[in-house]
Amino acid sequence: MRRKLICLLALLCGALVAYEAYAVGIAYKKLDHQFLPYASVTPRDLGLNEKRQEILIKIQDPAFFDHTGIEWPSPLTTTTITQSLVKRLFFDKFTKGFKKIEQTLIARFVVNPNISKETQLVAFMSTAYLGEKDGKQLFGFDQGAHSWFNKSLSELNDDEYLSLVAMLPGPNRLRPNTAASRERVRRIKQVLNGECIYEHVSQIFLDQCSESNRRP
Template sequence: MKRKLIYLVALLCGALAIYEVYAVVIAYQKLPHQFAPYASVSPKDIGLSKKRQDILVTIQDPTFFEHSGIEWPSPITTTTITQSLVKKLFFKKFTKGFKKIEQTLIARFVVNPNISKEIQLTAFMSTVYLGEKDGIQLFGFEQGARSWFNKSLSELDDDEYLSLLAMLPGPNMFKPNTVASRERVRRIKQVLNGECIYEHVSQIFLEQCSER
Protein backbone atom coordinates (compact mmCIF):
# COMPACT_ATOMS: atom_id res chain seq x y z
CA MET A 1 0.00 0.00 0.00
CA LYS A 2 2.80 2.37 0.94
CA ARG A 3 4.66 1.53 -2.26
CA LYS A 4 1.55 2.25 -4.34
CA LEU A 5 1.11 5.61 -2.63
CA ILE A 6 4.72 6.55 -3.33
CA TYR A 7 4.28 5.50 -6.95
CA LEU A 8 1.12 7.58 -7.27
CA VAL A 9 2.78 10.65 -5.79
CA ALA A 10 5.75 10.24 -8.13
CA LEU A 11 3.40 9.87 -11.08
CA LEU A 12 1.49 13.02 -10.16
CA CYS A 13 4.73 14.98 -9.68
CA GLY A 14 5.96 13.80 -13.07
CA ALA A 15 2.71 14.78 -14.75
CA LEU A 16 2.86 18.22 -13.13
CA ALA A 17 6.44 18.70 -14.29
CA ILE A 18 5.51 17.76 -17.87
CA TYR A 19 2.56 20.17 -17.79
CA GLU A 20 4.70 23.04 -16.51
CA VAL A 21 7.37 22.42 -19.15
CA TYR A 22 4.65 22.43 -21.81
CA ALA A 23 3.28 25.72 -20.44
CA VAL A 24 6.74 27.31 -20.61
CA VAL A 25 7.22 26.16 -24.22
CA ILE A 26 3.84 27.59 -25.26
CA ALA A 27 4.65 30.88 -23.52
CA TYR A 28 7.96 31.07 -25.40
CA GLN A 29 6.13 30.65 -28.69
CA LYS A 30 3.74 33.48 -27.79
CA LEU A 31 6.48 35.80 -26.55
CA PRO A 32 7.14 37.89 -29.72
CA HIS A 33 3.44 38.53 -30.30
CA GLN A 34 2.69 39.45 -26.69
CA PHE A 35 5.46 42.06 -26.47
CA ALA A 36 5.31 43.38 -30.05
CA PRO A 37 3.20 46.47 -29.10
CA TYR A 38 5.88 47.63 -26.63
CA ALA A 39 9.11 46.74 -28.44
CA SER A 40 9.52 50.12 -30.17
CA VAL A 41 8.21 52.29 -27.32
CA SER A 42 10.20 53.57 -24.34
CA PRO A 43 8.91 54.67 -20.92
CA LYS A 44 9.69 58.25 -21.97
CA ASP A 45 7.43 57.87 -25.01
CA ILE A 46 4.44 57.18 -22.77
CA GLY A 47 5.13 60.16 -20.54
CA LEU A 48 7.36 58.61 -17.88
CA SER A 49 10.46 60.68 -17.11
CA LYS A 50 13.65 59.00 -15.89
CA LYS A 51 12.99 60.33 -12.39
CA ARG A 52 9.48 58.91 -12.28
CA GLN A 53 10.64 55.64 -13.81
CA ASP A 54 13.12 55.32 -10.93
CA ILE A 55 10.37 56.10 -8.41
CA LEU A 56 8.11 53.44 -9.92
CA VAL A 57 10.82 50.79 -9.68
CA THR A 58 11.84 51.85 -6.17
CA ILE A 59 8.29 51.44 -4.87
CA GLN A 60 6.86 48.63 -6.99
CA ASP A 61 9.87 46.34 -7.35
CA PRO A 62 13.08 47.67 -5.75
CA THR A 63 15.36 44.97 -7.18
CA PHE A 64 13.75 44.95 -10.64
CA PHE A 65 16.92 45.80 -12.56
CA GLU A 66 18.94 43.20 -10.67
CA HIS A 67 16.65 40.19 -10.30
CA SER A 68 15.98 37.45 -12.84
CA GLY A 69 12.24 38.02 -13.08
CA ILE A 70 11.51 36.61 -9.63
CA GLU A 71 12.61 37.63 -6.17
CA TRP A 72 14.17 35.23 -3.72
CA PRO A 73 13.62 33.82 -1.16
CA SER A 74 9.87 33.80 -1.85
CA PRO A 75 9.19 33.76 -5.63
CA ILE A 76 5.88 31.93 -5.24
CA THR A 77 4.38 34.28 -2.64
CA THR A 78 5.53 37.62 -4.06
CA THR A 79 4.89 39.32 -7.42
CA THR A 80 7.56 41.24 -9.29
CA ILE A 81 6.94 43.55 -12.23
CA THR A 82 7.92 40.67 -14.52
CA GLN A 83 5.49 38.28 -12.84
CA SER A 84 2.74 40.91 -13.07
CA LEU A 85 3.33 41.12 -16.80
CA VAL A 86 3.16 37.36 -17.19
CA LYS A 87 -0.16 37.31 -15.36
CA LYS A 88 -1.56 40.01 -17.64
CA LEU A 89 -0.17 38.84 -20.98
CA PHE A 90 -0.15 35.05 -20.73
CA PHE A 91 -3.25 34.11 -18.73
CA LYS A 92 -6.90 34.55 -19.66
CA LYS A 93 -7.91 33.54 -16.15
CA PHE A 94 -5.37 33.48 -13.35
CA THR A 95 -5.84 31.46 -10.18
CA LYS A 96 -3.52 30.72 -7.29
CA GLY A 97 -1.80 27.37 -6.92
CA PHE A 98 -0.35 25.71 -10.01
CA LYS A 99 -0.94 28.87 -12.06
CA LYS A 100 1.36 30.77 -9.70
CA ILE A 101 4.08 28.18 -10.30
CA GLU A 102 3.54 28.53 -14.05
CA GLN A 103 3.64 32.32 -13.77
CA THR A 104 6.92 32.15 -11.89
CA LEU A 105 8.54 29.77 -14.40
CA ILE A 106 7.50 31.90 -17.38
CA ALA A 107 8.80 35.06 -15.70
CA ARG A 108 12.14 33.42 -14.89
CA PHE A 109 12.82 31.33 -17.99
CA VAL A 110 10.85 33.00 -20.80
CA VAL A 111 10.29 36.72 -20.26
CA ASN A 112 13.30 37.87 -18.28
CA PRO A 113 16.00 36.24 -20.47
CA ASN A 114 14.44 37.48 -23.71
CA ILE A 115 12.75 40.83 -23.01
CA SER A 116 14.78 43.85 -21.91
CA LYS A 117 13.97 45.50 -18.61
CA GLU A 118 13.02 48.71 -20.43
CA ILE A 119 10.46 46.90 -22.61
CA GLN A 120 9.14 45.07 -19.56
CA LEU A 121 8.69 48.39 -17.78
CA THR A 122 6.93 49.96 -20.76
CA ALA A 123 4.59 46.97 -21.04
CA PHE A 124 3.86 47.11 -17.33
CA MET A 125 3.09 50.83 -17.45
CA SER A 126 0.80 50.29 -20.43
CA THR A 127 -1.20 47.35 -19.10
CA VAL A 128 -1.31 47.54 -15.30
CA TYR A 129 -4.79 47.60 -13.75
CA LEU A 130 -5.64 50.94 -12.14
CA GLY A 131 -9.07 50.37 -10.68
CA GLU A 132 -12.60 50.90 -11.82
CA LYS A 133 -14.31 54.26 -12.28
CA ASP A 134 -17.91 54.84 -13.41
CA GLY A 135 -18.19 51.15 -14.25
CA ILE A 136 -15.11 51.18 -16.50
CA GLN A 137 -11.98 49.20 -15.72
CA LEU A 138 -8.82 51.21 -16.27
CA PHE A 139 -5.57 49.80 -17.65
CA GLY A 140 -2.26 51.60 -18.03
CA PHE A 141 -0.94 54.75 -16.43
CA GLU A 142 -2.06 57.00 -19.28
CA GLN A 143 -5.69 55.90 -19.04
CA GLY A 144 -5.45 56.08 -15.25
CA ALA A 145 -4.12 59.65 -15.37
CA ARG A 146 -6.86 60.82 -17.73
CA SER A 147 -9.64 59.07 -15.83
CA TRP A 148 -8.63 59.96 -12.27
CA PHE A 149 -7.14 63.44 -12.89
CA ASN A 150 -8.32 64.48 -16.37
CA LYS A 151 -4.69 64.96 -17.41
CA SER A 152 -2.15 63.11 -19.50
CA LEU A 153 0.49 61.14 -17.59
CA SER A 154 3.19 63.71 -18.37
CA GLU A 155 0.98 66.53 -17.01
CA LEU A 156 0.51 65.02 -13.54
CA ASP A 157 2.14 66.79 -10.62
CA ASP A 158 4.24 64.75 -8.20
CA ASP A 159 1.45 63.99 -5.72
CA GLU A 160 -0.94 62.94 -8.50
CA TYR A 161 1.67 60.60 -9.94
CA LEU A 162 2.33 59.12 -6.51
CA SER A 163 -1.43 58.63 -6.09
CA LEU A 164 -1.48 56.45 -9.20
CA LEU A 165 1.60 54.60 -8.05
CA ALA A 166 -0.01 54.06 -4.65
CA MET A 167 -2.85 52.13 -6.32
CA LEU A 168 -0.75 49.27 -7.66
CA PRO A 169 -0.95 46.77 -4.75
CA GLY A 170 -4.74 47.26 -4.47
CA PRO A 171 -6.25 49.46 -7.19
CA ASN A 172 -9.75 49.64 -5.74
CA MET A 173 -8.45 49.87 -2.18
CA PHE A 174 -6.22 52.88 -2.78
CA LYS A 175 -8.28 55.04 -5.14
CA PRO A 176 -7.00 58.64 -5.45
CA ASN A 177 -8.40 61.25 -3.06
CA THR A 178 -9.27 58.72 -0.37
CA VAL A 179 -7.90 58.41 3.15
CA ALA A 180 -6.23 55.09 2.25
CA SER A 181 -4.55 56.66 -0.77
CA ARG A 182 -3.23 59.64 1.17
CA GLU A 183 -1.83 57.36 3.87
CA ARG A 184 -0.07 55.17 1.30
CA VAL A 185 1.34 58.22 -0.50
CA ARG A 186 2.72 59.38 2.86
CA ARG A 187 4.47 56.03 3.31
CA ILE A 188 5.84 56.17 -0.25
CA LYS A 189 7.30 59.61 0.47
CA GLN A 190 8.99 58.19 3.57
CA VAL A 191 10.71 55.57 1.41
CA LEU A 192 11.75 58.11 -1.21
CA ASN A 193 13.11 60.46 1.46
CA GLY A 194 15.15 57.70 3.03
CA GLU A 195 13.08 57.73 6.23
CA CYS A 196 11.94 54.14 5.83
CA ILE A 197 13.81 51.12 4.46
CA TYR A 198 12.03 49.08 1.78
CA GLU A 199 14.04 46.38 0.05
CA HIS A 200 11.76 43.50 -1.01
CA VAL A 201 8.52 43.06 -2.93
CA SER A 202 7.15 41.16 0.07
CA GLN A 203 6.99 44.54 1.87
CA ILE A 204 4.90 46.15 -0.90
CA PHE A 205 2.23 47.50 1.49
CA LEU A 206 4.96 49.42 3.36
CA GLU A 207 3.63 48.41 6.76
CA GLN A 208 7.09 49.05 8.17
CA CYS A 209 6.54 52.73 7.29
CA SER A 210 3.25 53.04 9.20
CA GLU A 211 4.50 54.84 12.29
CA ARG A 212 4.24 58.60 12.10
Protein backbone atom coordinates in the same frame (compact mmCIF):
# COMPACT_ATOMS: atom_id res chain seq x y z
CA MET B 1 0.58 0.31 0.50
CA ARG B 2 3.41 2.70 1.18
CA ARG B 3 5.10 1.76 -2.09
CA LYS B 4 1.88 2.42 -4.01
CA LEU B 5 1.57 5.82 -2.35
CA ILE B 6 5.13 6.73 -3.29
CA CYS B 7 4.51 5.62 -6.89
CA LEU B 8 1.32 7.70 -7.02
CA LEU B 9 3.10 10.79 -5.70
CA ALA B 10 5.91 10.30 -8.21
CA LEU B 11 3.36 9.98 -11.01
CA LEU B 12 1.59 13.16 -9.92
CA CYS B 13 4.88 15.06 -9.69
CA GLY B 14 5.86 13.86 -13.15
CA ALA B 15 2.52 14.93 -14.57
CA LEU B 16 2.88 18.37 -12.96
CA VAL B 17 6.39 18.82 -14.38
CA ALA B 18 5.20 17.78 -17.83
CA TYR B 19 2.24 20.16 -17.69
CA GLU B 20 4.34 23.11 -16.54
CA ALA B 21 6.97 22.40 -19.21
CA TYR B 22 4.20 22.41 -21.82
CA ALA B 23 2.82 25.71 -20.47
CA VAL B 24 6.27 27.31 -20.60
CA GLY B 25 6.70 26.13 -24.19
CA ILE B 26 3.37 27.64 -25.22
CA ALA B 27 4.29 30.93 -23.54
CA TYR B 28 7.60 31.01 -25.44
CA LYS B 29 5.75 30.68 -28.75
CA LYS B 30 3.52 33.64 -27.81
CA LEU B 31 6.37 35.79 -26.52
CA ASP B 32 7.15 37.96 -29.56
CA HIS B 33 3.49 38.56 -30.34
CA GLN B 34 2.65 39.59 -26.78
CA PHE B 35 5.49 42.12 -26.51
CA LEU B 36 5.43 43.45 -30.07
CA PRO B 37 3.33 46.55 -29.19
CA TYR B 38 5.93 47.63 -26.62
CA ALA B 39 9.19 46.77 -28.37
CA SER B 40 9.84 50.15 -29.99
CA VAL B 41 8.47 52.34 -27.18
CA THR B 42 10.37 53.88 -24.26
CA PRO B 43 9.05 54.98 -20.85
CA ARG B 44 9.66 58.59 -21.90
CA ASP B 45 7.41 58.08 -24.94
CA LEU B 46 4.63 57.26 -22.48
CA GLY B 47 5.25 60.42 -20.45
CA LEU B 48 7.50 59.02 -17.74
CA ASN B 49 10.71 60.94 -17.10
CA GLU B 50 13.76 59.32 -15.53
CA LYS B 51 12.94 60.46 -12.00
CA ARG B 52 9.42 59.08 -12.10
CA GLN B 53 10.66 55.86 -13.66
CA GLU B 54 13.00 55.44 -10.69
CA ILE B 55 10.11 56.10 -8.28
CA LEU B 56 7.92 53.46 -9.93
CA ILE B 57 10.65 50.83 -9.75
CA LYS B 58 11.69 51.72 -6.20
CA ILE B 59 8.13 51.36 -4.93
CA GLN B 60 6.78 48.53 -7.08
CA ASP B 61 9.85 46.30 -7.44
CA PRO B 62 13.08 47.62 -5.85
CA ALA B 63 15.31 44.90 -7.32
CA PHE B 64 13.74 45.00 -10.79
CA PHE B 65 16.94 45.68 -12.71
CA ASP B 66 18.89 43.06 -10.76
CA HIS B 67 16.57 40.06 -10.37
CA THR B 68 15.82 37.33 -12.90
CA GLY B 69 12.10 37.96 -13.16
CA ILE B 70 11.42 36.49 -9.73
CA GLU B 71 12.78 37.35 -6.34
CA TRP B 72 14.07 34.94 -3.76
CA PRO B 73 13.46 33.66 -1.15
CA SER B 74 9.71 33.83 -1.86
CA PRO B 75 9.00 33.75 -5.64
CA LEU B 76 5.65 31.98 -5.16
CA THR B 77 4.26 34.42 -2.61
CA THR B 78 5.47 37.74 -4.05
CA THR B 79 4.89 39.39 -7.42
CA THR B 80 7.59 41.24 -9.33
CA ILE B 81 6.93 43.54 -12.28
CA THR B 82 7.85 40.65 -14.57
CA GLN B 83 5.43 38.29 -12.86
CA SER B 84 2.70 40.95 -13.08
CA LEU B 85 3.29 41.16 -16.81
CA VAL B 86 3.04 37.41 -17.20
CA LYS B 87 -0.28 37.43 -15.36
CA ARG B 88 -1.63 40.17 -17.63
CA LEU B 89 -0.28 38.95 -20.98
CA PHE B 90 -0.29 35.16 -20.75
CA PHE B 91 -3.41 34.28 -18.74
CA ASP B 92 -7.04 34.77 -19.67
CA LYS B 93 -8.05 33.84 -16.14
CA PHE B 94 -5.48 33.71 -13.36
CA THR B 95 -6.01 31.72 -10.18
CA LYS B 96 -3.69 30.96 -7.31
CA GLY B 97 -2.07 27.56 -6.89
CA PHE B 98 -0.61 25.84 -9.94
CA LYS B 99 -1.12 29.00 -12.02
CA LYS B 100 1.25 30.84 -9.68
CA ILE B 101 3.90 28.19 -10.37
CA GLU B 102 3.29 28.59 -14.10
CA GLN B 103 3.47 32.39 -13.81
CA THR B 104 6.77 32.16 -11.95
CA LEU B 105 8.33 29.77 -14.46
CA ILE B 106 7.30 31.91 -17.44
CA ALA B 107 8.67 35.04 -15.77
CA ARG B 108 11.98 33.36 -14.97
CA PHE B 109 12.62 31.25 -18.07
CA VAL B 110 10.66 32.94 -20.87
CA VAL B 111 10.17 36.67 -20.32
CA ASN B 112 13.20 37.79 -18.36
CA PRO B 113 15.90 36.13 -20.52
CA ASN B 114 14.36 37.39 -23.77
CA ILE B 115 12.71 40.75 -23.09
CA SER B 116 14.73 43.79 -22.04
CA LYS B 117 13.97 45.42 -18.71
CA GLU B 118 12.99 48.64 -20.48
CA THR B 119 10.46 46.84 -22.67
CA GLN B 120 9.12 45.03 -19.62
CA LEU B 121 8.67 48.37 -17.88
CA VAL B 122 6.86 49.86 -20.90
CA ALA B 123 4.55 46.85 -21.06
CA PHE B 124 3.86 47.09 -17.33
CA MET B 125 3.05 50.80 -17.57
CA SER B 126 0.75 50.12 -20.51
CA THR B 127 -1.18 47.22 -19.00
CA ALA B 128 -1.23 47.74 -15.22
CA TYR B 129 -4.72 47.62 -13.75
CA LEU B 130 -5.61 50.96 -12.19
CA GLY B 131 -9.06 50.35 -10.81
CA GLU B 132 -12.58 50.84 -12.02
CA LYS B 133 -14.35 54.15 -12.53
CA ASP B 134 -17.89 54.72 -13.76
CA GLY B 135 -18.20 51.01 -14.53
CA LYS B 136 -15.07 50.95 -16.69
CA GLN B 137 -11.89 49.07 -15.86
CA LEU B 138 -8.74 51.13 -16.38
CA PHE B 139 -5.51 49.72 -17.75
CA GLY B 140 -2.22 51.55 -18.13
CA PHE B 141 -0.86 54.69 -16.53
CA ASP B 142 -1.99 57.00 -19.33
CA GLN B 143 -5.60 55.83 -19.10
CA GLY B 144 -5.39 56.04 -15.32
CA ALA B 145 -4.11 59.62 -15.47
CA HIS B 146 -6.87 60.72 -17.83
CA SER B 147 -9.64 58.95 -15.92
CA TRP B 148 -8.65 59.86 -12.36
CA PHE B 149 -7.21 63.34 -12.96
CA ASN B 150 -8.32 64.40 -16.45
CA LYS B 151 -4.68 64.90 -17.43
CA SER B 152 -2.04 63.13 -19.46
CA LEU B 153 0.59 61.21 -17.50
CA SER B 154 3.24 63.86 -18.15
CA GLU B 155 0.91 66.61 -16.84
CA LEU B 156 0.38 65.05 -13.41
CA ASN B 157 1.91 66.77 -10.42
CA ASP B 158 4.04 64.73 -8.05
CA ASP B 159 1.25 63.81 -5.62
CA GLU B 160 -1.08 62.79 -8.46
CA TYR B 161 1.60 60.56 -9.95
CA LEU B 162 2.32 59.02 -6.56
CA SER B 163 -1.41 58.36 -6.19
CA LEU B 164 -1.30 56.19 -9.32
CA VAL B 165 1.79 54.33 -8.11
CA ALA B 166 0.09 53.88 -4.73
CA MET B 167 -2.84 52.09 -6.39
CA LEU B 168 -0.88 49.16 -7.80
CA PRO B 169 -1.06 46.68 -4.88
CA GLY B 170 -4.84 47.19 -4.50
CA PRO B 171 -6.31 49.39 -7.26
CA ASN B 172 -9.92 49.62 -6.06
CA ARG B 173 -9.07 49.83 -2.37
CA LEU B 174 -6.42 52.51 -2.97
CA ARG B 175 -8.36 54.79 -5.30
CA PRO B 176 -7.04 58.38 -5.51
CA ASN B 177 -8.50 60.99 -3.16
CA THR B 178 -9.33 58.49 -0.43
CA ALA B 179 -7.91 58.16 3.07
CA ALA B 180 -6.26 54.84 2.13
CA SER B 181 -4.57 56.43 -0.87
CA ARG B 182 -3.33 59.42 1.13
CA GLU B 183 -1.86 57.13 3.78
CA ARG B 184 -0.05 55.02 1.22
CA VAL B 185 1.30 58.13 -0.53
CA ARG B 186 2.59 59.29 2.85
CA ARG B 187 4.44 56.00 3.29
CA ILE B 188 5.82 56.15 -0.24
CA LYS B 189 7.23 59.59 0.52
CA GLN B 190 8.91 58.17 3.62
CA VAL B 191 10.63 55.58 1.43
CA LEU B 192 11.69 58.16 -1.14
CA ASN B 193 13.04 60.44 1.59
CA GLY B 194 15.08 57.63 3.11
CA GLU B 195 12.97 57.58 6.28
CA CYS B 196 11.73 54.00 5.81
CA ILE B 197 13.63 50.87 4.77
CA TYR B 198 12.14 49.08 1.76
CA GLU B 199 14.33 46.59 -0.07
CA HIS B 200 12.20 43.59 -1.09
CA VAL B 201 8.95 43.29 -3.04
CA SER B 202 7.48 41.28 -0.15
CA GLN B 203 7.32 44.61 1.74
CA ILE B 204 5.23 46.29 -0.96
CA PHE B 205 2.38 47.28 1.37
CA LEU B 206 4.92 49.34 3.35
CA ASP B 207 3.57 48.19 6.72
CA GLN B 208 7.11 48.70 7.99
CA CYS B 209 6.92 52.45 7.37
CA SER B 210 6.11 53.47 10.91
CA GLU B 211 7.90 55.78 13.31
CA SER B 212 9.79 52.86 14.86
CA ASN B 213 11.31 51.94 11.49
CA ARG B 214 12.43 55.39 10.43
CA ARG B 215 16.08 55.90 9.74
CA PRO B 216 17.91 58.03 12.32
